Each structure stands twice: as structure tokens, then as C-alpha cells.
Amino acid sequence: MSRRLLVLIPYLWLTALFLVPFIIVLKISLSDYAISIPPYTPQLDIAGGWAAVKDFFTALDLENYWFLTEDDLYWKAYLSSLQIAALSTLFTLIVAFPIAYGMANAPDHWRPTLLMLVILPFWTSFLIRIYAWIGILSNDGFLNQLLQWIGLTSEPLTILNTNVAVYIGIVYAYLPFMVLPIYSTLEKLDGSLLEAAQDLGCSRTSAFWLVTVRLAKPGIIAGCFLVFIPALGEFVIPSLLGGSDTLMIGKVLWEEFFSNRDWPVASAVAIILLILLIVPIVLFQRNEQAQREADQ
Amino acid sequence: MVNDTAFAPWDDPQAKPLIRFDGVTKTFGNFTAIDDIDLTIYPKEFFALLGPSGCGKTTLMRMLAGFEETTKGTITIDGQNMAGVPANKRAVNMMFQSYALFPHLSVADNLAFGLKRSDMPKSEIQGRVDEMLRLVQLQKFAKRKPHQLSGGQKQRVALARALAKAPKLLLLDEPLGALDKKLRQETQFELMDIQEKTGTTFVIVTHDQEEAMTVASRIAVMDNGKIIQVDTPDRIYEVPNSVYVADFIGDVNTIEGTVSAISGENAELTWGDDTPALRATTSADLTVGNSAAFVIRPEKVAISTTEPDRHNRVQGAVEDIAYLGNLSTYFVRLPNGTLIKAQTANDRRLSQRSITWEDPVWLSWSDTAGIVLRG
Numbered sequence A: 001m002s003r004r005l006l007v008l009i010p011y012l013w014l015t016a017l018f019l020v021p022f023i024i025v026l027k028i029s030l031s032d033y034a035i036s037i038p039p040y041t042p043q044l045d046i047a048g049g050w051a052a053v054k055d056f057f058t059a060l061d062l063e064n065y066w067f068l069t070e071d072d073l074y075w076k077a078y079l080s081s082l083q084i085a086a087l088s089t090l091f092t093l094i095v096a097f098p099i100a101y102g103m104a105n106a107p108d109h110w111r112p113t114l115l116m117l118v119i120l121p122f123w124t125s126f127l128i129r130i131y132a133w134i135g136i137l138s139n140d141g142f143l144n145q146l147l148q149w150i151g152l153t154s155e156p157l158t159i160l161n162t163n164v165a166v167y168i169g170i171v172y173a174y175l176p177f178m179v180l181p182i183y184s185t186l187e188k189l190d191g192s193l194l195e196a197a198q199d200l201g202c203s204r205t206s207a208f209w210l211v212t213v214r215l216a217k218p219g220i221i222a223g224c225f226l227v228f229i230p231a232l233g234e235f236v237i238p239s240l241l242g243g244s245d246t247l248m249i250g251k252v253l254w255e256e257f258f259s260n261r262d263w264p265v266a267s268a269v270a271i272i273l274l275i276l277l278i279v280p281i282v283l284f285q286r287n288e289q290a291q292r293e294a295d296q
Numbered sequence B: 001m002v003n004d005t006a007f008a009p010w011d012d013p014q015a016k017p018l019i020r021f022d023g024v025t026k027t028f029g030n031f032t033a034i035d036d037i038d039l040t041i042y043p044k045e046f047f048a049l050l051g052p053s054g055c056g057k058t059t060l061m062r063m064l065a066g067f068e069e070t071t072k073g074t075i076t077i078d079g080q081n082m083a084g085v086p087a088n089k090r091a092v093n094m095m096f097q098s099y100a101l102f103p104h105l106s107v108a109d110n111l112a113f114g115l116k117r118s119d120m121p122k123s124e125i126q127g128r129v130d131e132m133l134r135l136v137q138l139q140k141f142a143k144r145k146p147h148q149l150s151g152g153q154k155q156r157v158a159l160a161r162a163l164a165k166a167p168k169l170l171l172l173d174e175p176l177g178a179l180d181k182k183l184r185q186e187t188q189f190e191l192m193d194i195q196e197k198t199g200t201t202f203v204i205v206t207h208d209q210e211e212a213m214t215v216a217s218r219i220a221v222m223d224n225g226k227i228i229q230v231d232t233p234d235r236i237y238e239v240p241n242s243v244y245v246a247d248f249i250g251d252v253n254t255i256e257g258t259v260s261a262i263s264g265e266n267a268e269l270t271w272g273d274d275t276p277a278l279r280a281t282t283s284a285d286l287t288v289g290n291s292a293a294f295v296i297r298p299e300k301v302a303i304s305t306t307e308p309d310r311h312n313r314v315q316g317a318v319e320d321i322a323y324l325g326n327l328s329t330y331f332v333r334l335p336n337g338t339l340i341k342a343q344t345a346n347d348r349r350l351s352q353r354s355i356t357w358e359d360p361v362w363l364s365w366s367d368t369a370g371i372v373l374r375g
Helices: A002-029 A046-059 A063-070 A072-105 A108-123 A126-137 A142-149 A163-188 A191-199 A204-232 A236-241 A249-259 A263-295 B057-065 B107-116 B122-135 B151-164 B181-198 B209-215 B233-238 B243-248
Strands: B019-028 B031-041 B046-050 B072-077 B092-095 B169-173 B201-206 B218-223 B226-231 B253-263 B266-270 B278-281 B291-296 B302-304 B312-323 B327-333 B339-345 B360-365 B371-374
Touching (some): A002 A263, A063 A263, A072 A163, A072 A204, A072 A263, A126 A163, A126 A236, A163 A236, A191 A204, A204 A263, B019 B057, B031 B057, B031 B226, B046 B057, B057 B092, B107 B151, B122 B151, B151 B169, B201 B209, B209 B233, B218 B233, B226 B233, B243 B291, B266 B291, B278 B291, B312 B339, B327 B360
Parallel strands (some): B046 B201, B092 B169
Antiparallel strands (some): B019 B031, B218 B226, B253 B266, B266 B278, B291 B371, B302 B360, B312 B327, B312 B360, B327 B339
């Protein structure tokens, strides 16, 4: 009995913090825009009795979802977000793997320090760290000053307010989420497996691919999802570092809510985003499950 | 060890060794792991490297596998100098102490791993894998992943994988260390059986002297990066060349003394003031007056309540008795304080034992039971 109560706690939280808000957003996405407070109609009027509730449900429709297909801004934003999220996940992986590999092969007494350094950025506000990149990437920022000083370029490079800055921002912000799961799989790797592979005829390079990378796969997959999922709906980085032509669904969502004050369309955008994310989240869960089974 | 009399290539000056260490030294920084070793190992030998941890036996094996380079000297395998030849280019395979089975591959894929990286045609790989599975009797487990196997099964997969490429030389790093005692004893005989069937030269690293004695055709006893003695198990036990080897292999009584007479292989050793000189054999280069050590195995010391008719006899009192079931070891204190162990088989029930604590007893042994070594 007490065990059931214990299981109930996460379900209660899930209901309160996910299911209820989700139903509210779903409801708003089926409503119509109105100049009122709150800015949509119909409103549920329980005091009006059964007839009012019935009226409320008949007034809900899928109009906003149709609207999303009519204006190409939305599907372009979704596609562009997918592309930016996927590419930045790849870049993060390319940067993170050598870091994780280096950490896992570092002397034992160094590892806690290195781990600490990876987590250290979390001690500063995310927003401040992204603002700091403006100072680095702007035309007269540190990076351009450095490049000009060592003579690599004569003109400052325009990085800030382009997609390049968005990629840099995402790779930077999500790096720890890629490094940590890869590190944890590499750290467990038995060094004698590599020797066994070499003993059985592999060169160092092929042993690396066949053993190290292959056995780090669960960590790589976990890291990719941990970066891809939040990057897809990322809003702060594209709005601070991206330009006017940086199209990301998080930004569109924000503009619908706060510039247009069109809550129903914004809610529809959010619901579609959620549906898009369900696929990778389910895949992520499966990967975790498979790894748990393999670890037994 | 049926073949021992027939199989002795180390005594045959015509025999061509498979492995040759010539003045091999290996240092790690200031630490000398291997100190100027010369060693030859012959084809089809089951050769054991035995010693306490840190004696350099694992380093010696890793140099054969190609994981460590020599600092000085040369290693030759089958006539080829191994300097600069990486592990993947050597006809040597290794069975790792941790087994090092690839966790993401099935048993069959683990066995096929090395074959896929050899020039064996694809069509023959499956057949070879089946053959290896049969050799270690794991046909039923071909599709299992390593984590679904017991320790003994993993051990056999590791052995089969290392043998799959039919190496000239198989290295075994504490192959039975992770098994419990009973399984270990069974597996020792299985190992010998497989070694004989495949005709592969085995070099085994172990710290377990019983294991080395059971499986090996010859044993190299190592200490501090040096090889102290290389010999057959019976000679290592019966004719150790130093107190270190005598003490490391099995149990031993050591008495320090001075050589008082020597003629050929027979030596006499005086010890203490009022005790008669001990007679024993020796192969050490000793002269009268040298300080030396007399060593004798406890099972070669007879214990009796009446005075025996033998030259080598001492009197003492039983201080302690270690009852091991099949054997009993008596700890006898001599008047001058020396403690001597005597071991007897318990061929009678315990209640009929005639000797007990504090009893005055005689210890005796034949003139050839003990040996005299340089002190």
C-alpha cells in the first residue's frame, strides 16, 4: 500500500506540471483569437451549467492548425529548427568526444578536476554566458580583435547575428550534456578490450573505431538526444546571437505569444513542436532502456 | 605429465627454440621491471612464469604480446626479431586475465573477431568458429552475449578466441585466477588437454605455484625482474637452486650452518654447538667453511617416539599440530630453539594418533632427503 503511495508521488507531479498545462495549452490551441483578457475565446463557463459546457466544446476547432499550414513561415521555421538542432548536435558531438576521451584517459587523480571544469559553467547564469558571446563574436569583439592582431583577417568577420553564431552558442551551451554521458561510457571501458582487439589483429585506429567508439555508442546517443531535444525549441540563443533571418520555432513561438499576442496560434505551434519532440524522446527512452538491460 | 620423459627439448642441443630472450631489460622510468634476462622456450612447451606480484612476469608476457618494447636486448620469436613489430602483426595471441570479451558481441562473434581481421576467406570463418566452440564445448552458447555467461564459460570463450587464429604462441595471463578452487582444478586439466590437442606453445603467467606445478612442462621462478631458476616442476621442487625458490614453492624447513665436509654431491653441514652434522646432497659450488643453508621439505621429515636408526636425527618437543584432514603438520621445537615442521599422512583415525602436544619426539630423514644451498 505504502509502495503504491510512493509511486503516486511522481504521477501527481507529472499530472500537475505536465498533463494539466498540456491540456490547457491544447485547449487554447483549439480556441479563437479575441481582443479580451485572456486573449482568446471561448472561455469555459462552468457556472452556466451543462449547456454552457456544450457550447464551449462546439466552439473549439482545428482552425489554428490549418492556419499553420497556410503560412509557409511555420513549416519553414520547423524545418530550419530541425536543421539547426541536428547540425549543432553533430558539431557538439565532434567537439565533445575528444574532450570526453581525454578525460577518460587522464590520470585518475586528474579526473575529478576535469569533471568539475566541465560542470563549472553552470555556476554562472545561462543568460549571462550567452550575453558574453555577444562580446566575443561582435565585429569589434575579442575574436575579431584577435584574428586581426595575428593577421589572419584584415576586415572583421561578421559572425554575430548569423546562423554561425547560433551554432557556436548552441555547441557552447550544450557541450556538458554531450561530454558527460560519453565520458561515463568511456570511463567504464576496460582498457584490456583495446589490447585484445589489437592482439587479434586490429590496428590502433581500427581498434579505436571497433571498440572505443562502438562501446561509447549508448553515451553518444544519449548525449545527442540531450542536445537535440532542447536545441530544437531553443529560444534564447537564436534571439540573442542569431540574426533577423535566423528562423527557429522557439523564436516564432515567442513572437506569437508576446508580439502578436495570438495565444491560440502560439499554442498550436507549441503542440506541433511537442509532437515533433515525442519521436526523439521515445527513441531516447528506448536507448536508455537498452543500455540498462545491457549493463545487467 | 605422462610425456615428461619423452618431451624434453630443453635437454636436446639440436632443438630449435621458438622464443629467445637475449639480455632483455625493461625499465619504466627508474624502475627496472625486467633485469637482463636470457631465456629460451621451445615449441609445444607449456611454460609457466611464476613469481610474486611485481616480479616482472606480466611485463615479460606483455613484451611477447607486443604491448611493451624492450629497453635493451632482443626477443626472437620463431627466428624473427620482434623489435618494432606491433601486437597486431605477431603470430601471438593472448588470453587476458579479465578475459576482455567484447561485451557487445555474441560468443560466436567474439570468436570470429580475430578471424575477420586475418586473411582467412569469409566462407571458412564460420567453420573455424564452430570448431573452436566444439573445442571448448560451448556450441549451445554461440548466440549468448558475454554478460549471459558464467565465469567458467567466459574463461573458455576467452581461451577459444585466443586460439581461433591458431597462433604459434598463446599467452595466458592468470587464466584461472577468477575461478573458484574446484573449477580451477578441473580447468587446469582442460587447459593441458587443449594444449596437447592443438600443439600450441603456451606461456602462462601465474602466482599460484600449485597451478604452475600442475600444468607446466617447465617453470621459470622470477623475483625482482630476474629469473631465479628455470626447470621442470619436479626439479624446481626437489632441487631448488636457492633458498628463495625452495621457500617460494611449497613448504620448507631451513637450517643455517657451515659446510664441514664435501665430496662430490654429498655434503655435511654443522649447525649449533651440540648437534651432530647433517648429511645431505648438494649441487651448489661450495667448499668447506662456506656458510650454507640446509633445506628439507616437511613431508620428508619422519616423526617418531622412539630413536630411529638414521644418521640425520634430532630430538625435540611437539609445540603445535596443524590438522589438515588428510595430512598433519607437527611443529617441533629443538633444544636450541629451531622450529622444524614434519608432515605425515593421516592414514589412521585421529583418535589413534600416538603423538600429541608437548611429547618428546625424534625427527629423522635420509641422507638424500635434504639439500645444501649457498646461504
